[in-house]
Amino acid sequence: MAMKLLGAAALVFSVAVVPVAGFQIARAQTATAYQKPPAAIEQLLDAPETPLVSVSPNRKMLLIEQPASFPTIADVAQPRLRLAGIRFNPVASAPAGSGDSYSISLKLQGVEGGAARAVTGLPAKLKATNAMWSPDSKHVVFVQRVDASAPGGPGLQLWVIDAASGAAHRVGLVKLNGVLGSPCAWMPDSAAVLCHVVPVRGAAPRLSDVPAGPNVEENLGKATPAPTYEDMLKTAQDADQFEYYSTSQLAIVPLTGPVKLLPVKGLIDTARPSPDGKYALVDVIHRPFGFTVPYERFPRKTEIVTLKTGTAKDVYDRPLVDNLPISRDAVEPGPRDYQWRSDVPATLVWVEAANNGMPVKEGVADRIMALPAPFEGKGEVIYEASLRISRGGFGGARGIEWGNDHLALVTEARFSDRKTMMVAFDPSAVGKTKTLYAGSSQDRYKNPGRPMTMMNATGQMVLKLTGDGTGIYFSSLGSSPTGDRPFVGVMPVGGGAEKILVRSADPYYDEPVALLSDDKVLIRRESAARSPNYFAEALTGGAAVQVTQFASPYAGINMPTKQLLKYKRKDGVDLTATLWVPYGYDKSQGPLPTLMEAYPAEFKTRSAASQVAGSPNRFPRINWGSPVYFAQVGYAVLQDASIPIIGEGDSQPNDTYVEQLVDGAKAAVDYGVSLGVVDPKRVAVMGHSYGAFMTANLLAHTNIFRAGIARSGAYNRTLTPYGFQNEERTYWQDPKVYFDMSPFSYADKIKTPILLIHGEADDNTGTYPIQSERFYAALKGQGATVRLVFLPLEAHHYVAHESLQHMLWEMDRWLDTYVKPVQ
Structure with missing residues (x-):
């Protein structure tokens, strides 16, 4: 069906007149031309890509x-x-x-x-x-x-x-x-x-505006759940x-x-x-x-x-x-993921599900099958996995990496308990395996990383082995309590501890890109004050040699400064956020109006939820959806504040979603206040997608914030009845969870001004534009202060320059109206 193309203007829906700080919100639906944000914000938006x-x-x-x-x-x-x-x-x-x-x-x-x-x-x-x-x-x-x-x-x-x-x-x-x-x-x-x-x-099929008859769908008793x-x-x-x-x-x-x-x-x-x-x-x-x-x-x-x-x-x-069940551990029955074995001339390999594709707790979940040319017969089993094998393995690794006649690496995972394994196996000797790693897919600190590969003479990617063939080169984010410190290491094929060869050290963030030889690696180096460039570094140590000379995208701009914050939720869970303040700001100038941004994440253990993500040594790359733009116009910004939603053992994270959400948000604001940077009476919250869902819920269940900005969210979970985000229960299995987590259910409680922005052509599962339409109607009917902006032609992530300018203009105006004024 051809998409309806709308005119090049942002569609704005708003409520009754609310005079605040010298401007009025229109009484009914209006159309407005694209607007531009303040110059300090537009400078960042227009910076070239790296x-x-x-x-x-x-x-x-x-x-x-x-x-x-x-x-x-x-x-x-x-x-x-x-x-x-x-x-x-x-x-x-x-x-x-x-x-x-x-x-x-x-x-x-x-x-x-x-x-x-x-x-x-x-x-x-x-x-x-x-x-x-x-x-x-x-x-x-x-x-x-x-x-x-x-x-x-x-x-x-x-x-x-x-x-x-x-x-x-x-x-x-x-x-x-x-x-x-x-x-x-x-x-x-x-x-x-x-x-x-x-x-x-x-000629292309002709489209007629005159229907030939009704469009009919039917289902004859077959269970076919779908997102x-x-x-x-x-x-x-x-x-x-x-x-x-x-x-x-x-x-x-x-x-x-x-x-x-x-x-x-x-x-x-x-x-x-x-x-x-x-x-x-x-x-x-x-x-x-x-x-x-x-x-x-x-x-x-x-x-x-x-x-x-x-x-x-x-x-x-x-x-x-x-007809797959709503479970991440379920796959289609039969063969899947056909591929060539990359280290031999012509052998077809595929994964075949056991148990008819249904989740398994014990025994075999998947089998790797192989069939060499001329591809006669049914193939033979070369590996049996107790967890699922997928193309997107733990640490960014693909499901299967090939090395040689006697070495391949497979990554297995099970979503229900977040278990993952990395196993070396011999493709020529069925059952000859060695587990190199087993643990939680959410345990960043123990993550061994992903195996490094190289292109062989036939254009296929194969494992990069040490000269004697006893180890596999790995690269890792190197997550730690002090932040990510990427490294290159060697994982022994026979098992044992991973040996780190070279690791990023302060003040740099050195990301391994590719091995240049057995003793040299290409890294992408950056720091908080230094934009990314590429360097060659010896694996035996010594100074890295700069290869590229890319200019900073923000040359000549007075950039905000950042600080990695560490604090605790009231139940003792460790949390983090990145605090940005305007260039030249000093605490003696007093606390600032603040914008908090977050995106909730589900965890199965408190320890995984408490781990530090990110690095204070990254160069500030301000992407299209970032909240950091507003540090350029006088706001403190709490970026990526940790909002873990934990469900240990048999409990599910969303069983106590609202309570944990509120506690996480309050902890971030309170810690910012304790630093003397955040003005507790002038704080806004924002989020995109699941972060928008979070924003609406926080306004429904707290009085911490003076305003909210929710972009491209879902607000009524009954419109996504077959699961959402990482929730696998359906609406009919637990209607209370769906009701309690939906801010739509509490529209009458939202008295804080909220700005809703949505791509008119949203393509994301679950965030149909109708989510914002219906939420706006509910809030409007309850007398809320709300503004709804549809960005024409935009999908879940906005791309047009004019759309992004207008989005930032809307946000800036909303914050300056409802947050910045001192009460």
Whole structure:
């Protein structure tokens, strides 16, 4: 269904006239042009992004990308469809909305330092995405998004950069299809790229304003619970459009020579070449589509395509997945997560659920299966897991990392008790395993980190081992009671303590990026006063050598200063927050009006909830949704105040959500007051998404705050009856939890002024715009002081420059009206 495009203005709903400090809130719905915040705030908003760096496989070159700043509202208003849980531009066959990010500058630089050189021959209006080094490090390919005004546009083109000369040019004349994700992958020989291209096709399905009949859905006695997903297919016309625009054809695009179109066509989700380059593992979505779940749960056929002939061999045809229970430990029955084993020529690997995909407390939960070429038979078990195996493992690791014939690493996890394990196993000897780590996924201090990988000669990522093969290199955040102190370490394959080789030390925050050799690592160094740059550091110690020379994005701006606070909740749980104060502020000037920002998090143990997150040594990068902007206009800011919601043993965190929420917020404000910085009579609270939900609840259940700002939240949990956030109980299993946690239930208690902001095209599960509409109506009916602002075209995260300017203007005006005046 095509998205309705609204005019470029912020829609504002407000209540009866309330004269305060010289301005009035309008009596009824109004429309206003986009406004700009004070100059001090806009300076931070308009600061350039920090460049991105990727290292060549041979560890000798860096590709430096300059991300674009915020798009204009005109850019965001380009055509887009909202179908099957995704948003895309049908004209360009490209992602739309928050997924439409790109780079506007590309440079190359040696890892030994020296001046970065600009890539030549680039398009005049560069919009580069999906940049990838070739396995042999000689080339970089990227996808260029071309506007309708450009020759050959609109669409996605494939471009290549010669790393030696630094020159770029377009390869192939095909248009790529990026509707379902990244459209290309390198072939192992580095001579060609396997791509999804827009096929020769007829006219797009015609949309009629005259209905052919009613749109009907039915369920014949089958339990099909589902979260409240956004942008689902609703009509047969929707289904036809999704199929038309998502259909692509596989093609091999060489760096030189003609494009080879393969006879593989359909809704191709992924296509991955085998390490030997003879095959491609292809996932194809097909009908019958679902109307209550996103396309990832649609029927999916997995095929192995012989690239020389284009012939396809069916591996598995998964049916529609629309009946999973509301449990993070439940998965679809049967095979899932097909992949190539990255350390051998052509072996298909997948995970297969035991117990029909239902959660298990004992025994086998998942099995890893393997099937080598020519892919005959059912495969053999090479590992059995007692917990779930997933692609997003503990510490950021993928579910399975491959090393060699006798070493692979698997990460397992169980959500119900937050248990996780990291196990080394021998793919050639079933049952030969060694547990390297077991503990809680919420225990930051004991987190060993994630295994470091490197690209092998075939373009596959494999474990980086020590020279003698007895250890695996790891990188970790290095969380500690003093904050995160990232490190590079070695985990013995045979088990035992992790050996730390090099660790970040004050005053820096040194984040490991990639190993340059067995004795050197590339780090991203920053400090509270020093913007990020890249350095080469010896693993044996010594001074790090600076590689890049990126300027500070905030050069010439008087920045606020920050301090990491540590304090306790009244029940003894340790909490933290970051306190920001205006540049030049001294306590002798007296306490300040204050803005507190937070996002509640659930924990199964008090010890995990008490651990310190973050680092005082990070450079202040002020993102679009940050509260720190307001330190530039005279406010103290309590950023990311800890609001842990704990449920130990058999109890669930949300059983006492409101009580813990209130205690956490009060502890943050009280500690700020004790420092002499926070004025207890002039404090506001804000949050985004689940933080907005928190904000509304705090105004309903406390009198701590003088105002609240809630952005893109959910306020009535009966509208998300099949779970929300980390709550797995349904409304019918515990209606009291849903009622008690909903600020909508207590709209009559909210007397504190509240500003509601919402993206008119919110795409997040559970935060439909109707949440703010209904909450506003409830508050208005009870005589509250409330303002509702809808930002046209914006999703859950706002992206347009004009939208962000206006959001900050609204917030600044709200705070100056209801918080800053001294009572």
